[in-house]
Amino acid sequence: MPELPEVEVLVRHLDPLLKNRTVQKVTVRRERVIRPTPVARLKRKLKGATFNRVSRRAKFLLFNLTSLSGGPFSMLGHLGMSGRMYLQPKSAPLAKHAAVVLDLGSDNFVFEDTRYFGRFTLSLSPVEGLGPEPLDPSFCAEQFAPGLARSAQAIKVKLLDQKLVAGIGNIYASEALFRARISPKKSARRLKGEQVTALCGAIQQVLEEAIAFGSTVPLNFPSGERTDGLFYYGTQSSAQESRSYEERLLVYDREGQRCANCSTPIRRIIQAARSTFFCPNCQRG
């Protein structure tokens, strides 16, 4: 569930639920997801700690806590490709791939991650080299253009570079370029000024719409639900909420389907070993 909008919605959901809750016990069922912090250190730090605010930086969740000894500290969370975080009653059975479980008294705070690409860490270094937040008011052509000017890489690949803009992933990169009517293959340095401006606007629009939509969807997936309606689950579309989420995506995973603007079949290409979807008619030059 991993791009900026999904993380933002999750953060807003978790913040009031975790506030002032104290960690009674820490269970790490997959040590790999604690890195590079030593597992023992994270456990020691979390035990007896109380959650304050939960916020977001790019695709990272930032948990602010007060330790047992009274000092404030931060923990970063990342969902990787398949991570989820939720509270569930302590009596509820744990998911097969529940990687970390924080006992909050009546509830468990569960970090579940099928592929274990996600993580918890006390190190803040992953966040230090990140580029600007695309939804910040200061993010605009003046921030964005210089980063593009010297790169010969395809613009789609550049959008995934977290040093240039932080938080865009493979889905919204394709979606933003479609809305800006820019070919994903275009070299970053060859974008005209007005194209950079259009792309900035498209990025913000796509991300904001996704957050607005996600905020209306109830997030209760621990109890038996496979999906919560917010996140992307490939071609699976049996759940009604999941379907409405997919319909918001105009090109992603729509190879061969007709473009919403011009009816030309959507194409799929591979760039930097990842799929890109675009309309060859609407997105030229």
Place this chain on the structure above:
DNA sequence: CACCATGTTCCTTG
């Protein structure tokens, strides 16, 4: 068996 999947990090090469 094959290929695909919302992401980052590490290693190599230039």
Place this chain on the structure above:
DNA sequence: CCAAGGAACATGGT
């Protein structure tokens, strides 16, 4: 030091 490309990580769906 930087830019760019590719493999690795691990599991599951089709």
